[in-house]
Amino acid sequence: MKKALIIGGGFAGCSTAHMLALEGGWDVTLVEAGPFLGGGCKTLYWGGHPYTFGPRHFLTRNEAAFAYLDKYCPLRRCADHVFLTYVERDAAFYSYPIHRDDIERMPDRDQIHRELAERPTHIAPTDFEDFWIKSVGRTLYDKYINTYSTKMWQVGNNTEIDTFNWSPKGVTIKDGPREAWDIAISAFPKAANGYDDYFALATASAKVLLNTRVDAYDLPNKSVTLAGERRSFDIIVNTIPPDTVMNYAYGELPFIGRDFLKIVLPVEEVLPSNIYFLYYPNQEIFTRIVEYKKFYRGHKSPTTLLGLEIPSNNGRLYPLPIKRHRDLADRYFADMPDGVFSIGRAGSYRYEVDIDDCLEQSMDIVAKLR
Ligand SMILES: Cc1cc2nc3c(=O)[nH]c(=O)nc-3n(C[C@H](O)[C@H](O)[C@H](O)COP(=O)(O)OP(=O)(O)OC[C@H]3O[C@@H](n4cnc5c(N)ncnc54)[C@H](O)[C@@H]3O)c2cc1C
Structure with missing residues (x-):
């Protein structure tokens, strides 16, 4: 052997x-x-609620990887999930990746359209901030990306991030369906213990x-x-x-780590059925809130568990x-x-x-x- x-x-x-x-x-x-x-x-437990440290849902465009995991860990598709971001300055939730239809709801849409029309797409970006401003303009960058990224990576300024060909969700502005994963398979184990x-x-x-x-x-x-x-x-x-x-x-x-805050609320479910988690790109100390019942579908309880992820030095998690x-x-x-x-x-x-x-x-x- x-x-x-x-x-x-x-x-x-x-x-x-x-x-x-x-x-x-x-x-x-x-x-x-x-x-x-x-x-x-x-899968860990808090107040009887199953959860993982962060969402840990299975997203892939690789059919062989999906077929393998589904065979040994039967998966339930969660394709209805829409990623939402809370933009505090607009007091509104919008889809993430940035969706063209949402721009029409924004108070500063004229400015955004001007910036989109003037994008210097022929000049190669030099850093993460430059990449996003050249992709979506300054206003959308400030709403969705700027503070999220500085808190996520604990940097003073996103110009410090000099690799940027890994755009978080693979697209900068999206048209068409809002389901973020209409181009990939999104799933989570069927088993009660994930x-x-x-x-x-x-x-x-x-x-x-x-x-x-x-x-x-x-x-x-x-x-x-x-x-x-x-x-x-x-x-x-x-x-x-x-x-x-x-x-x-x-x-x-x-590495960047995470503190993890668990909150149980006295309601069966708090988020709409197609919202599994939310992003927060403003001054909040957390980046994401997950409602775990959305993933652990078989779990029944009169209460619900939310997990908040807070960037910190706790753990070597994010290279x-x-x-x-x-x-x-x-x-x-x-x-x-x-x-x-x-x-x-x-x-x-x-x-x-x-x-x-x-x-x-x-x-x-x-x-x-x-
Ligand atoms: C908060 C968070 C949320 C995420 N959510 C998603 C998601 O929704 N979907 C997705 O696809 N990916 C997600 N990811 C990324 C994804 O989960 C990981 O890519 C994947 O699970 C990583 O598996 P891994 O084996 O590389 O690392 P880990 O799961 O971190 O496993 C590493 C293991 O090594 C052990 N270990 C550490 N040091 C030592 C040592 N010295 N000796 C022996 N063992 C050691 C640890 O205890 C641990 O068990 C997330 C990551 C984070 C941090």
Whole structure:
């Protein structure tokens, strides 16, 4: 049997364990620092209400990733969901991505139309702020993007963000249907415990070590010290920040974390049925509010749980979309030999890695090993 070590038991770690098991011939050890599998996608409970840390719904244009997950973790489509943003200066909720029809409802629509007509689309943008102003004009940028992004990334000014070809929802201004995911599949597990049964199934044939950390990493030699013993592997799949597993040789990679506020309200449901969560791009300290009953459809209760996400230094959750930090991550990746893979959101050091990308990365590893 060939030996594989997986570091981190979130989506990326569990899906890789599963795909190696489906391939056969692998002896897999998975090391997870926490007391459970699933990382941020684990179902937790508050006042009897199931929730995850943030929405964690499954959005994808990758039909193979959808088919795989649906097979092992039956999914319910939630295509009716409309993303809404509260624009405080207009005292109005609008669709996100910015929708052309909403502009007609705005008090400053004439100014917005002038800015849209004057967009210098032929000049390449230099930074995130410049990208958005050139895409939608200053007024829409200030309403939807400016403060959201500075609080999200904890920067003084969005000109500090110098990568911008990852526009949050792939479009800047939208026409047509308001359902944000009419171009992708949007879904969440049918099971009452969300993705949890999948994490158990995915790792059923692996040696899972919970509450465990590697004592010492030697990834260039595909070895680690685990419970005091030096062990070598044929492959290592890392899903945690690359600086950690490379002994911070080039310094620490910055991340943004989240504080998470849970609020139970004495009503069965508080948001309209097609609104699962809301964005807040103003001076509020939070970026998003999720109503968890919208995802956990089978959950019945006379009360409802809301989760508020507040950007903070709590956790290494969001890799910064800033070039010098990505370059630093790339230095770490360059030192990893064949047979060492670094995947998942933190492991790739890419904000744009979502659940479907974790699956795609696991599929790619297994394909490369064939
Ligand atoms: C608040 C929030 C909301 C999100 N919502 C969505 C969404 O709605 N849809 C979507 O597609 N994506 C969403 N994402 C992104 C998506 O959830 C992630 O891309 C995906 O779940 C990441 O899986 P992962 O395995 O890379 O990381 P994680 O889920 O973070 O798992 C990493 C695991 O590694 C473990 N670990 C950490 N350090 C060590 C160590 N030293 N040794 C061993 N183990 C360690 C952790 O305990 C954790 O279990 C969200 C992300 C955040 C932060």
